Amino acid sequence: MTDAEVIPAVKEDEAALATPFVKCLVRLVRAQDSYGSWEGKPDAELLADFIVSKEKRREIPIIDDPDPDVLWRLDIYYAAVGLAIEERSCLMASPMMKISHEGFGRVILTAGRLVVLSRTLRDVHRFGFETFRKLAEAGTKLVDDAISAIEIYPDAARA
């Protein structure tokens, strides 16, 4: 990578970290820092483990049980989606996730009587995003879709 390429990449990361979804994610990660040991850490460092390059992805085996840290990140990722939905719609969206020890599963987020998000999960061992931009885009897309669902079925969402 040349110098000319590095600067846009940094800018891109900054923009991604400033999105409402990633801010929610950061808030939730910081909320788990009971002893204040991450206080001096910048957001990018705090979320570093969410970034998994293509090469790294390929190296992660999917045979064993998923790593508890990966499951923790998955949990906090969907909790952040729920929090971002709440910020935009004022409706609490609570996640429910079930993952087999083989790394397959399902996650749903509900607001009132409405399923605002429903995803099948696979290969959770390798959960991660190539860049901060992709992390921000994926999370924001889930939030957008949920908000659309709430707009289509407002009564069920408020039930």
Added chain:
Amino acid sequence: MTDAEVIPAVKEDEAALATPFVKCLVRLVRAQDSYGSWEGKPDAELLADFIVSKEKRREIPIIDDPDPDVLWRLDIYYAAVGLAIEERSCLMASPMMKISHEGFGRVILTAGRLVVLSRTLRDVHRFGFETFRKLAEAGTKLVDDAISAIEIYPDAARA
């Protein structure tokens, strides 16, 4: 119990076993009988473990992890609720359950984008019903409530 009391109790059990909900439950239990070893067993015997008397309830400790057999019965019970909902509404209702090893948890059943049932579970160690009638009534009530929800939010349920 005198003889005069025994006969109504048997009749009551028979009526309970004939309800659509309990029939769904029996079908799901029999579906797990891969080797046909329960073929000769009457339905009442097959469901015997769902019946937990008050005295027996009190004896079950709630300190240890819930018994895997109890979790299996809980799973199949809510799957039967889903199946009975499907019979009546022609909509597939799929359950999702999450239970901590302390016996607390939550179960939800969804049809399309609608949450047709959402329950908090506690003391699942002691999951059971006093009589077949109570088992039938409790299950039927869950199915009725879900059907009402589908009638109120038909579009979300068909989404």
